[in-house]
Each structure stands twice: as C-alpha cells, then as structure tokens.
Amino acid sequence: MAGLRLELASGMDRLITVNHPDSNQARRGKLLNILLIGIGLASIFAAIYSLVYLVTHGPNPSSNQVLTSGSITTLLVFGLYLLNRFVSPRAAAIIFLIGLIALISYTDTPQQLINGRSTILYVLPIIMASVVISPSMSFIFAGLASLGLAVMSSYYAALLTERLSPFTVIEFFLLALVAWLASRSLEQALKDLHLLNQQLDQKVVERTRELYDALTREHAEASKNQAILESIADGVIVFDSQGQAIVANPAVGRLLEHTSDEIIRYRIERLMDGKVTPTVREQIVGLLQDEEAHHSNMRFEWGEKTLSASFAPVYAYKNTPIGTVAVFRDFTREAEVERMKSDFVSMVSHELRTPLNAILGYAEILLEAVYGSLADRQRGVVARIMTNTKRLLSLVNDLLDQAQMEVGRLAFNITSFTPNELVEGAHSLMLGVAQAKDLRLTYDVAEDVPPILSGDPQRLHQILVNLVNNANKFTEHGSIHVHIYRPNTDHWALAISDTGAGIAPEAQLHIFEPFWQAEETATRSHAGVGLGLSIVKKLVDLMQGEITLSSELGRGSTFTITLPLTLMQEEMK
C-alpha cells in the first residue's frame, strides 16, 4: 500500500517536473504545470460531463458550448503543458496568462464587469505572473489587465450605467507592486536557501574527503609501522600481563629459535623451556608479571646464543598498563669479543706480572744480602729498581681492574674481616711512603664500629691504599688521617683526610673519571695514569656504597666512603 502511494507520488512528480538548467525557471515551470494540470482536469471533467448530459438529455446549446470550450481548453492546456515541459516555461507562462486575460475579457458579461467580478478575476494573472514568469512581470500583466478592462469598458460602453473608476488601474499596479515585492522576497529566500544548501553540500563533500584522507593516512601509518616492525633487526615481542605474546616480529622468531606461530601461541615459560637457566627463567617471568618493571640490557644465554633484552611496560589509553614490550638483540658476537678481550687482558696482565714479580723478588734477594752484602750505592740502585717495579706493578693491576670492570667481570670475595686489621695493613704499607715526605699518617677506629665486618678485605685494602696514596701525592706538609666510623646503624664509613692543596670545585666534577688528572703538571710530578680514583669509585659503586669528596683549595681534602654494614651470618650467631 505504502509502495503504491510512493509509486503514485513519484509518478505525479515526474508529470509536473520541468527540467531546466535555471532552478528558478524549473520551479516556475513546475508551478505552471500544476496550474495547467488543474485546469486541464477541470476542462476534461467539464467536457465529459456535458457529453454525458448531451447523450442523456439530447442536444441543447449550453452543453454544446461547454463541450466545445472544454475540449478546446483541454487541447490548449495540453499544448501549453508540452511547451512548458519541453521548450520554454517562460513562453508557456506568458501565453497562458495572456490567454487568461483574453478569456476573462472575452467571456465576462457587462453585468459581471459592473459588479466587479471581472476586476477581481484580473487580479489572478497579475499575481500569477509574479510567481510563474518573474516578479517584475506583475507590472506588465497589471498593464495588460488594465488594457483588457479598457477594451471591455469601451466595448460595453453603451450598456454601462456608470463609468469605471480609474482607481481600478491604480489598484492593479499597487497589487502588482505587492506581488512583485512578495515574490521577489520569496525568490530571495529560496536563493538563500539554495546557497545554504550548496554550502552544506560543499561541507559534506569536504568532510567526507577529510575523513577519507584520515582513514587513508591511518591505514598508511599502520602499514608503515607494521613494515618497520617486520624489517627491524632486533626481536620485538609485546606480552600481555599473563605472559602471552600479542605482537611479535619475524626477527624475534629467528633469535628465540621458534616459529612466529609458536611465539604467539605459547606462553613465555614454554618458549624458554630448555633454553635458559632457572635463574634467568625466574627473572624474566618476574619482569613480565610486574606491570611497572623496566629492565635494560639484561644479558643471558639462550641456547647457544647470548641475548641482550630490554623490558618496558606498555601503556594504553589513560596510562593503563596492558603488558610489557621486550626487545631482544643477538649479543653472541659482542659477548664473544668481550670474553676474548677480558681473557686477553687477564693473560697479558698475568704475563706482565710474573716477570715483574721475579724482578721484585731478585731485587729483594740482593737487598737482603742473600748472595752477599752490597755496597751502599748498589743498595740504592736495587731499592730504586724495587720502587719502580712496584709502581709498574700497581699500574698493571689498575689497568687489569679497569678492564675487568668494563666487561663486568670483577668479582668480589666476600668474607669476614676486622676493620682494625684493614686499617693497620694499609697504615703499615703506606707509612714508609708518607714518612719519606715527612708527613704524619695516623688512623683511628670508632668504638661503635663492629669488630668484625663482612666484605672483600682485599678490595677494601686496595681502596684504602689508593686513597692514602692519592692523599700522599697531593700533600706537601702536615698529615693524612684515616678515620673509620659508623655514620648510622646501617652503614660504616672510611674517611681519608689530608692537609694538602685541596681540589678546585670544577676539578671535583671530573675527579672520578678514568685517566683524568688534577692538572697537566701533575702527570709528571705525581706518578700514575689517573686510574686510581676512578677504580675506587667503581669498586665502591659495585659494593653498593657511596663516595663523597669535600675539599677546599688550600685547606685539604676528605674522601668519605660509606658502605652498607653487613655482618657475617656466622659472626652474628
């Protein structure tokens, strides 16, 4: 039913629509068509009615006339309709309205002219002209209506009882003015509406294009990201918080020796099976379970390979953690090179130390008069051989320590030691060196320091000797003091103070850097390559301690090392 109604409506629409490039003309043509169809239907109805009347009641002049005029009107209307639709709506409208005026003028009786019916009928073409031709045409048709009225008046002049008022013509023009104004503003409103529509259409087109562009861009961006992810040499996996991979690139498959399918399908625990040590396994699982965990350059063995991995949390909208991204890198070659480098350094330093050890030993044998006593000058030379060999040996040791720390291979031997013995050992070793410069070397251990501590006594000895040696180098008069104390319940501290030249504030910034010297001249007058303090700093860092320096030019320096206080388990019992 609704379909039929729609069909009818669209059929009607097709019937009255006028296709014209000018939308105003099309609209006017459509309006004229409505009028023509209305009149046409009325004429057809009148013709049919009079035909039926003629058939049923027999011939009579009135019905004949109606039939004739109805038929003619129908034909004329049809002709105008065709003209309007297919040739020129404007011409059709002009002919129609002129015809209407002519019809009124021709058909109205003198009586109808006098009682004003004709005058009222003339109003119709004037108003219609402004709507179906153009607003200003109302004036032309006011003129034509006036002409029609004048023709009628003069034709029926003999029959008229009174003269027609000239004001009627003025009224026609006033009416034309009103019609002109009204249809003009109507057309203006329609024009505005049309413009508005056009702008709206333009906007829709623009928005659609923007949306299309944005979608295209997003798609391109996504494919670009995918391409980058796929071509990246490092292995990238994103795990959800359950340790399940949700994104993985092809490189990670090669690194972890699994197919991409396995990586996405299996949980991390299964991927690690038989590839890593239990400790590494535990560490990785722990990292993936902690939604906030960051870990850079974690190095571990994965089967035959050495891998380096970095883990970082992935945040979604509003900082909600959604998992962890892990980046794996093949570190096998680098690890091998590091191992070789470290082995080489160990080997070289061992090879250097052995002959140095022999030189020292032989010099000592000479000095101890094992092979007979030496003359004073000979003793002096041998003592110098020993001093220089010791210096060389400590240099080799520093370089070895530096190299081992660089590859993270420096090991600590944690055992129990007594702070007193530590400081006494360093004191007895360095006393001669200090006395050679007429410096006093003193020490004290505070009473609240536990008698036995846990740590690496050899490394602590090295730290202490390094710092005392450093103080000795830069102090010309006065003393060096080593103070062991307990700054708080969880720490113990070593403070090495001197009455030397002090260190300038700008120099304090660099003093712990490797190979850095306090001043250019210091290099020659103060033996060493500038590794002492950097090694001390690194050792203290590795022991989870802290080293600070307070110094003022001309007032001396104090290096303070604070270390966590840990007691040996067996000592605590």
Added chain:
Amino acid sequence: MTNKSALIIEDDDDLATIFAEAVRAAGYEPEIIRDGEVARTRLTEIQPEVVVLDLHLPHVAGTSLLSQIRADPRLANIRVVVATADPRMAEITRPQADIVLIKPISFSLLRDLTVRLSAGSGKQPGAGPG
C-alpha cells in the same frame, strides 16, 4: 738445619728460584719441581715439612695436589703455602692451606712466614698480599 726439606712446586723458573731462596733463608733445603705430574709422583716418595704450591701448573692442577696432600696420612704434618695470582682461587683453597699468599709475593714475606711455620705457629689465614 739442613735436614728440614721444602718442596717448591712452581712452573715459573724465576719465581721458583726466589721462593727457593726464601725458604732456604728460613732454614729449609728446597727442592724445585716445575710440573704437576712430576710433583704428584714426588709427593708419594718424600715427606717435606713445607710445600710452596703454585695453583697454575702444567699437567696436574695445584688444587688437586693440595687435595692429594690432605688425603695422605703420611703427609699429615706437612705445611702448605699456596702461592696464587688469582684471588678467587685463594679463597677456594684457604680452608685446606696453612697459608695463602697472593702474587706478587715478596721474598722477605715468604721467608718470615716460613720461619714462623717452622716455629710451629700454625695457620695464618689472615695473611694478605706482600
């Protein structure tokens, strides 16, 4: 004085000579062996009072020689001075050794410690580098 014997097991000629001179100065008659395998055999034949033992040896490692000495009741009274360049190995062998010295080892230190050993002062676990 000459009847007390010491065995120096050290593959480096110079260090072996220096160690030998140090123990000689302490009143021992040193015998030098430069090979682990030879030392293993020699230890079944003689009963030295003191052994200065390097851990890095050809053929048989110093650690296995140390275990051999400690397992042999015949050598129960032997005093072992371990001489090593590796602090980690020093810690590992400390429970079995009488003295552990980390290279470089000074002539006078070895001499003085050996004198103390012969005086029967026993273990010296706290001894550090020379």
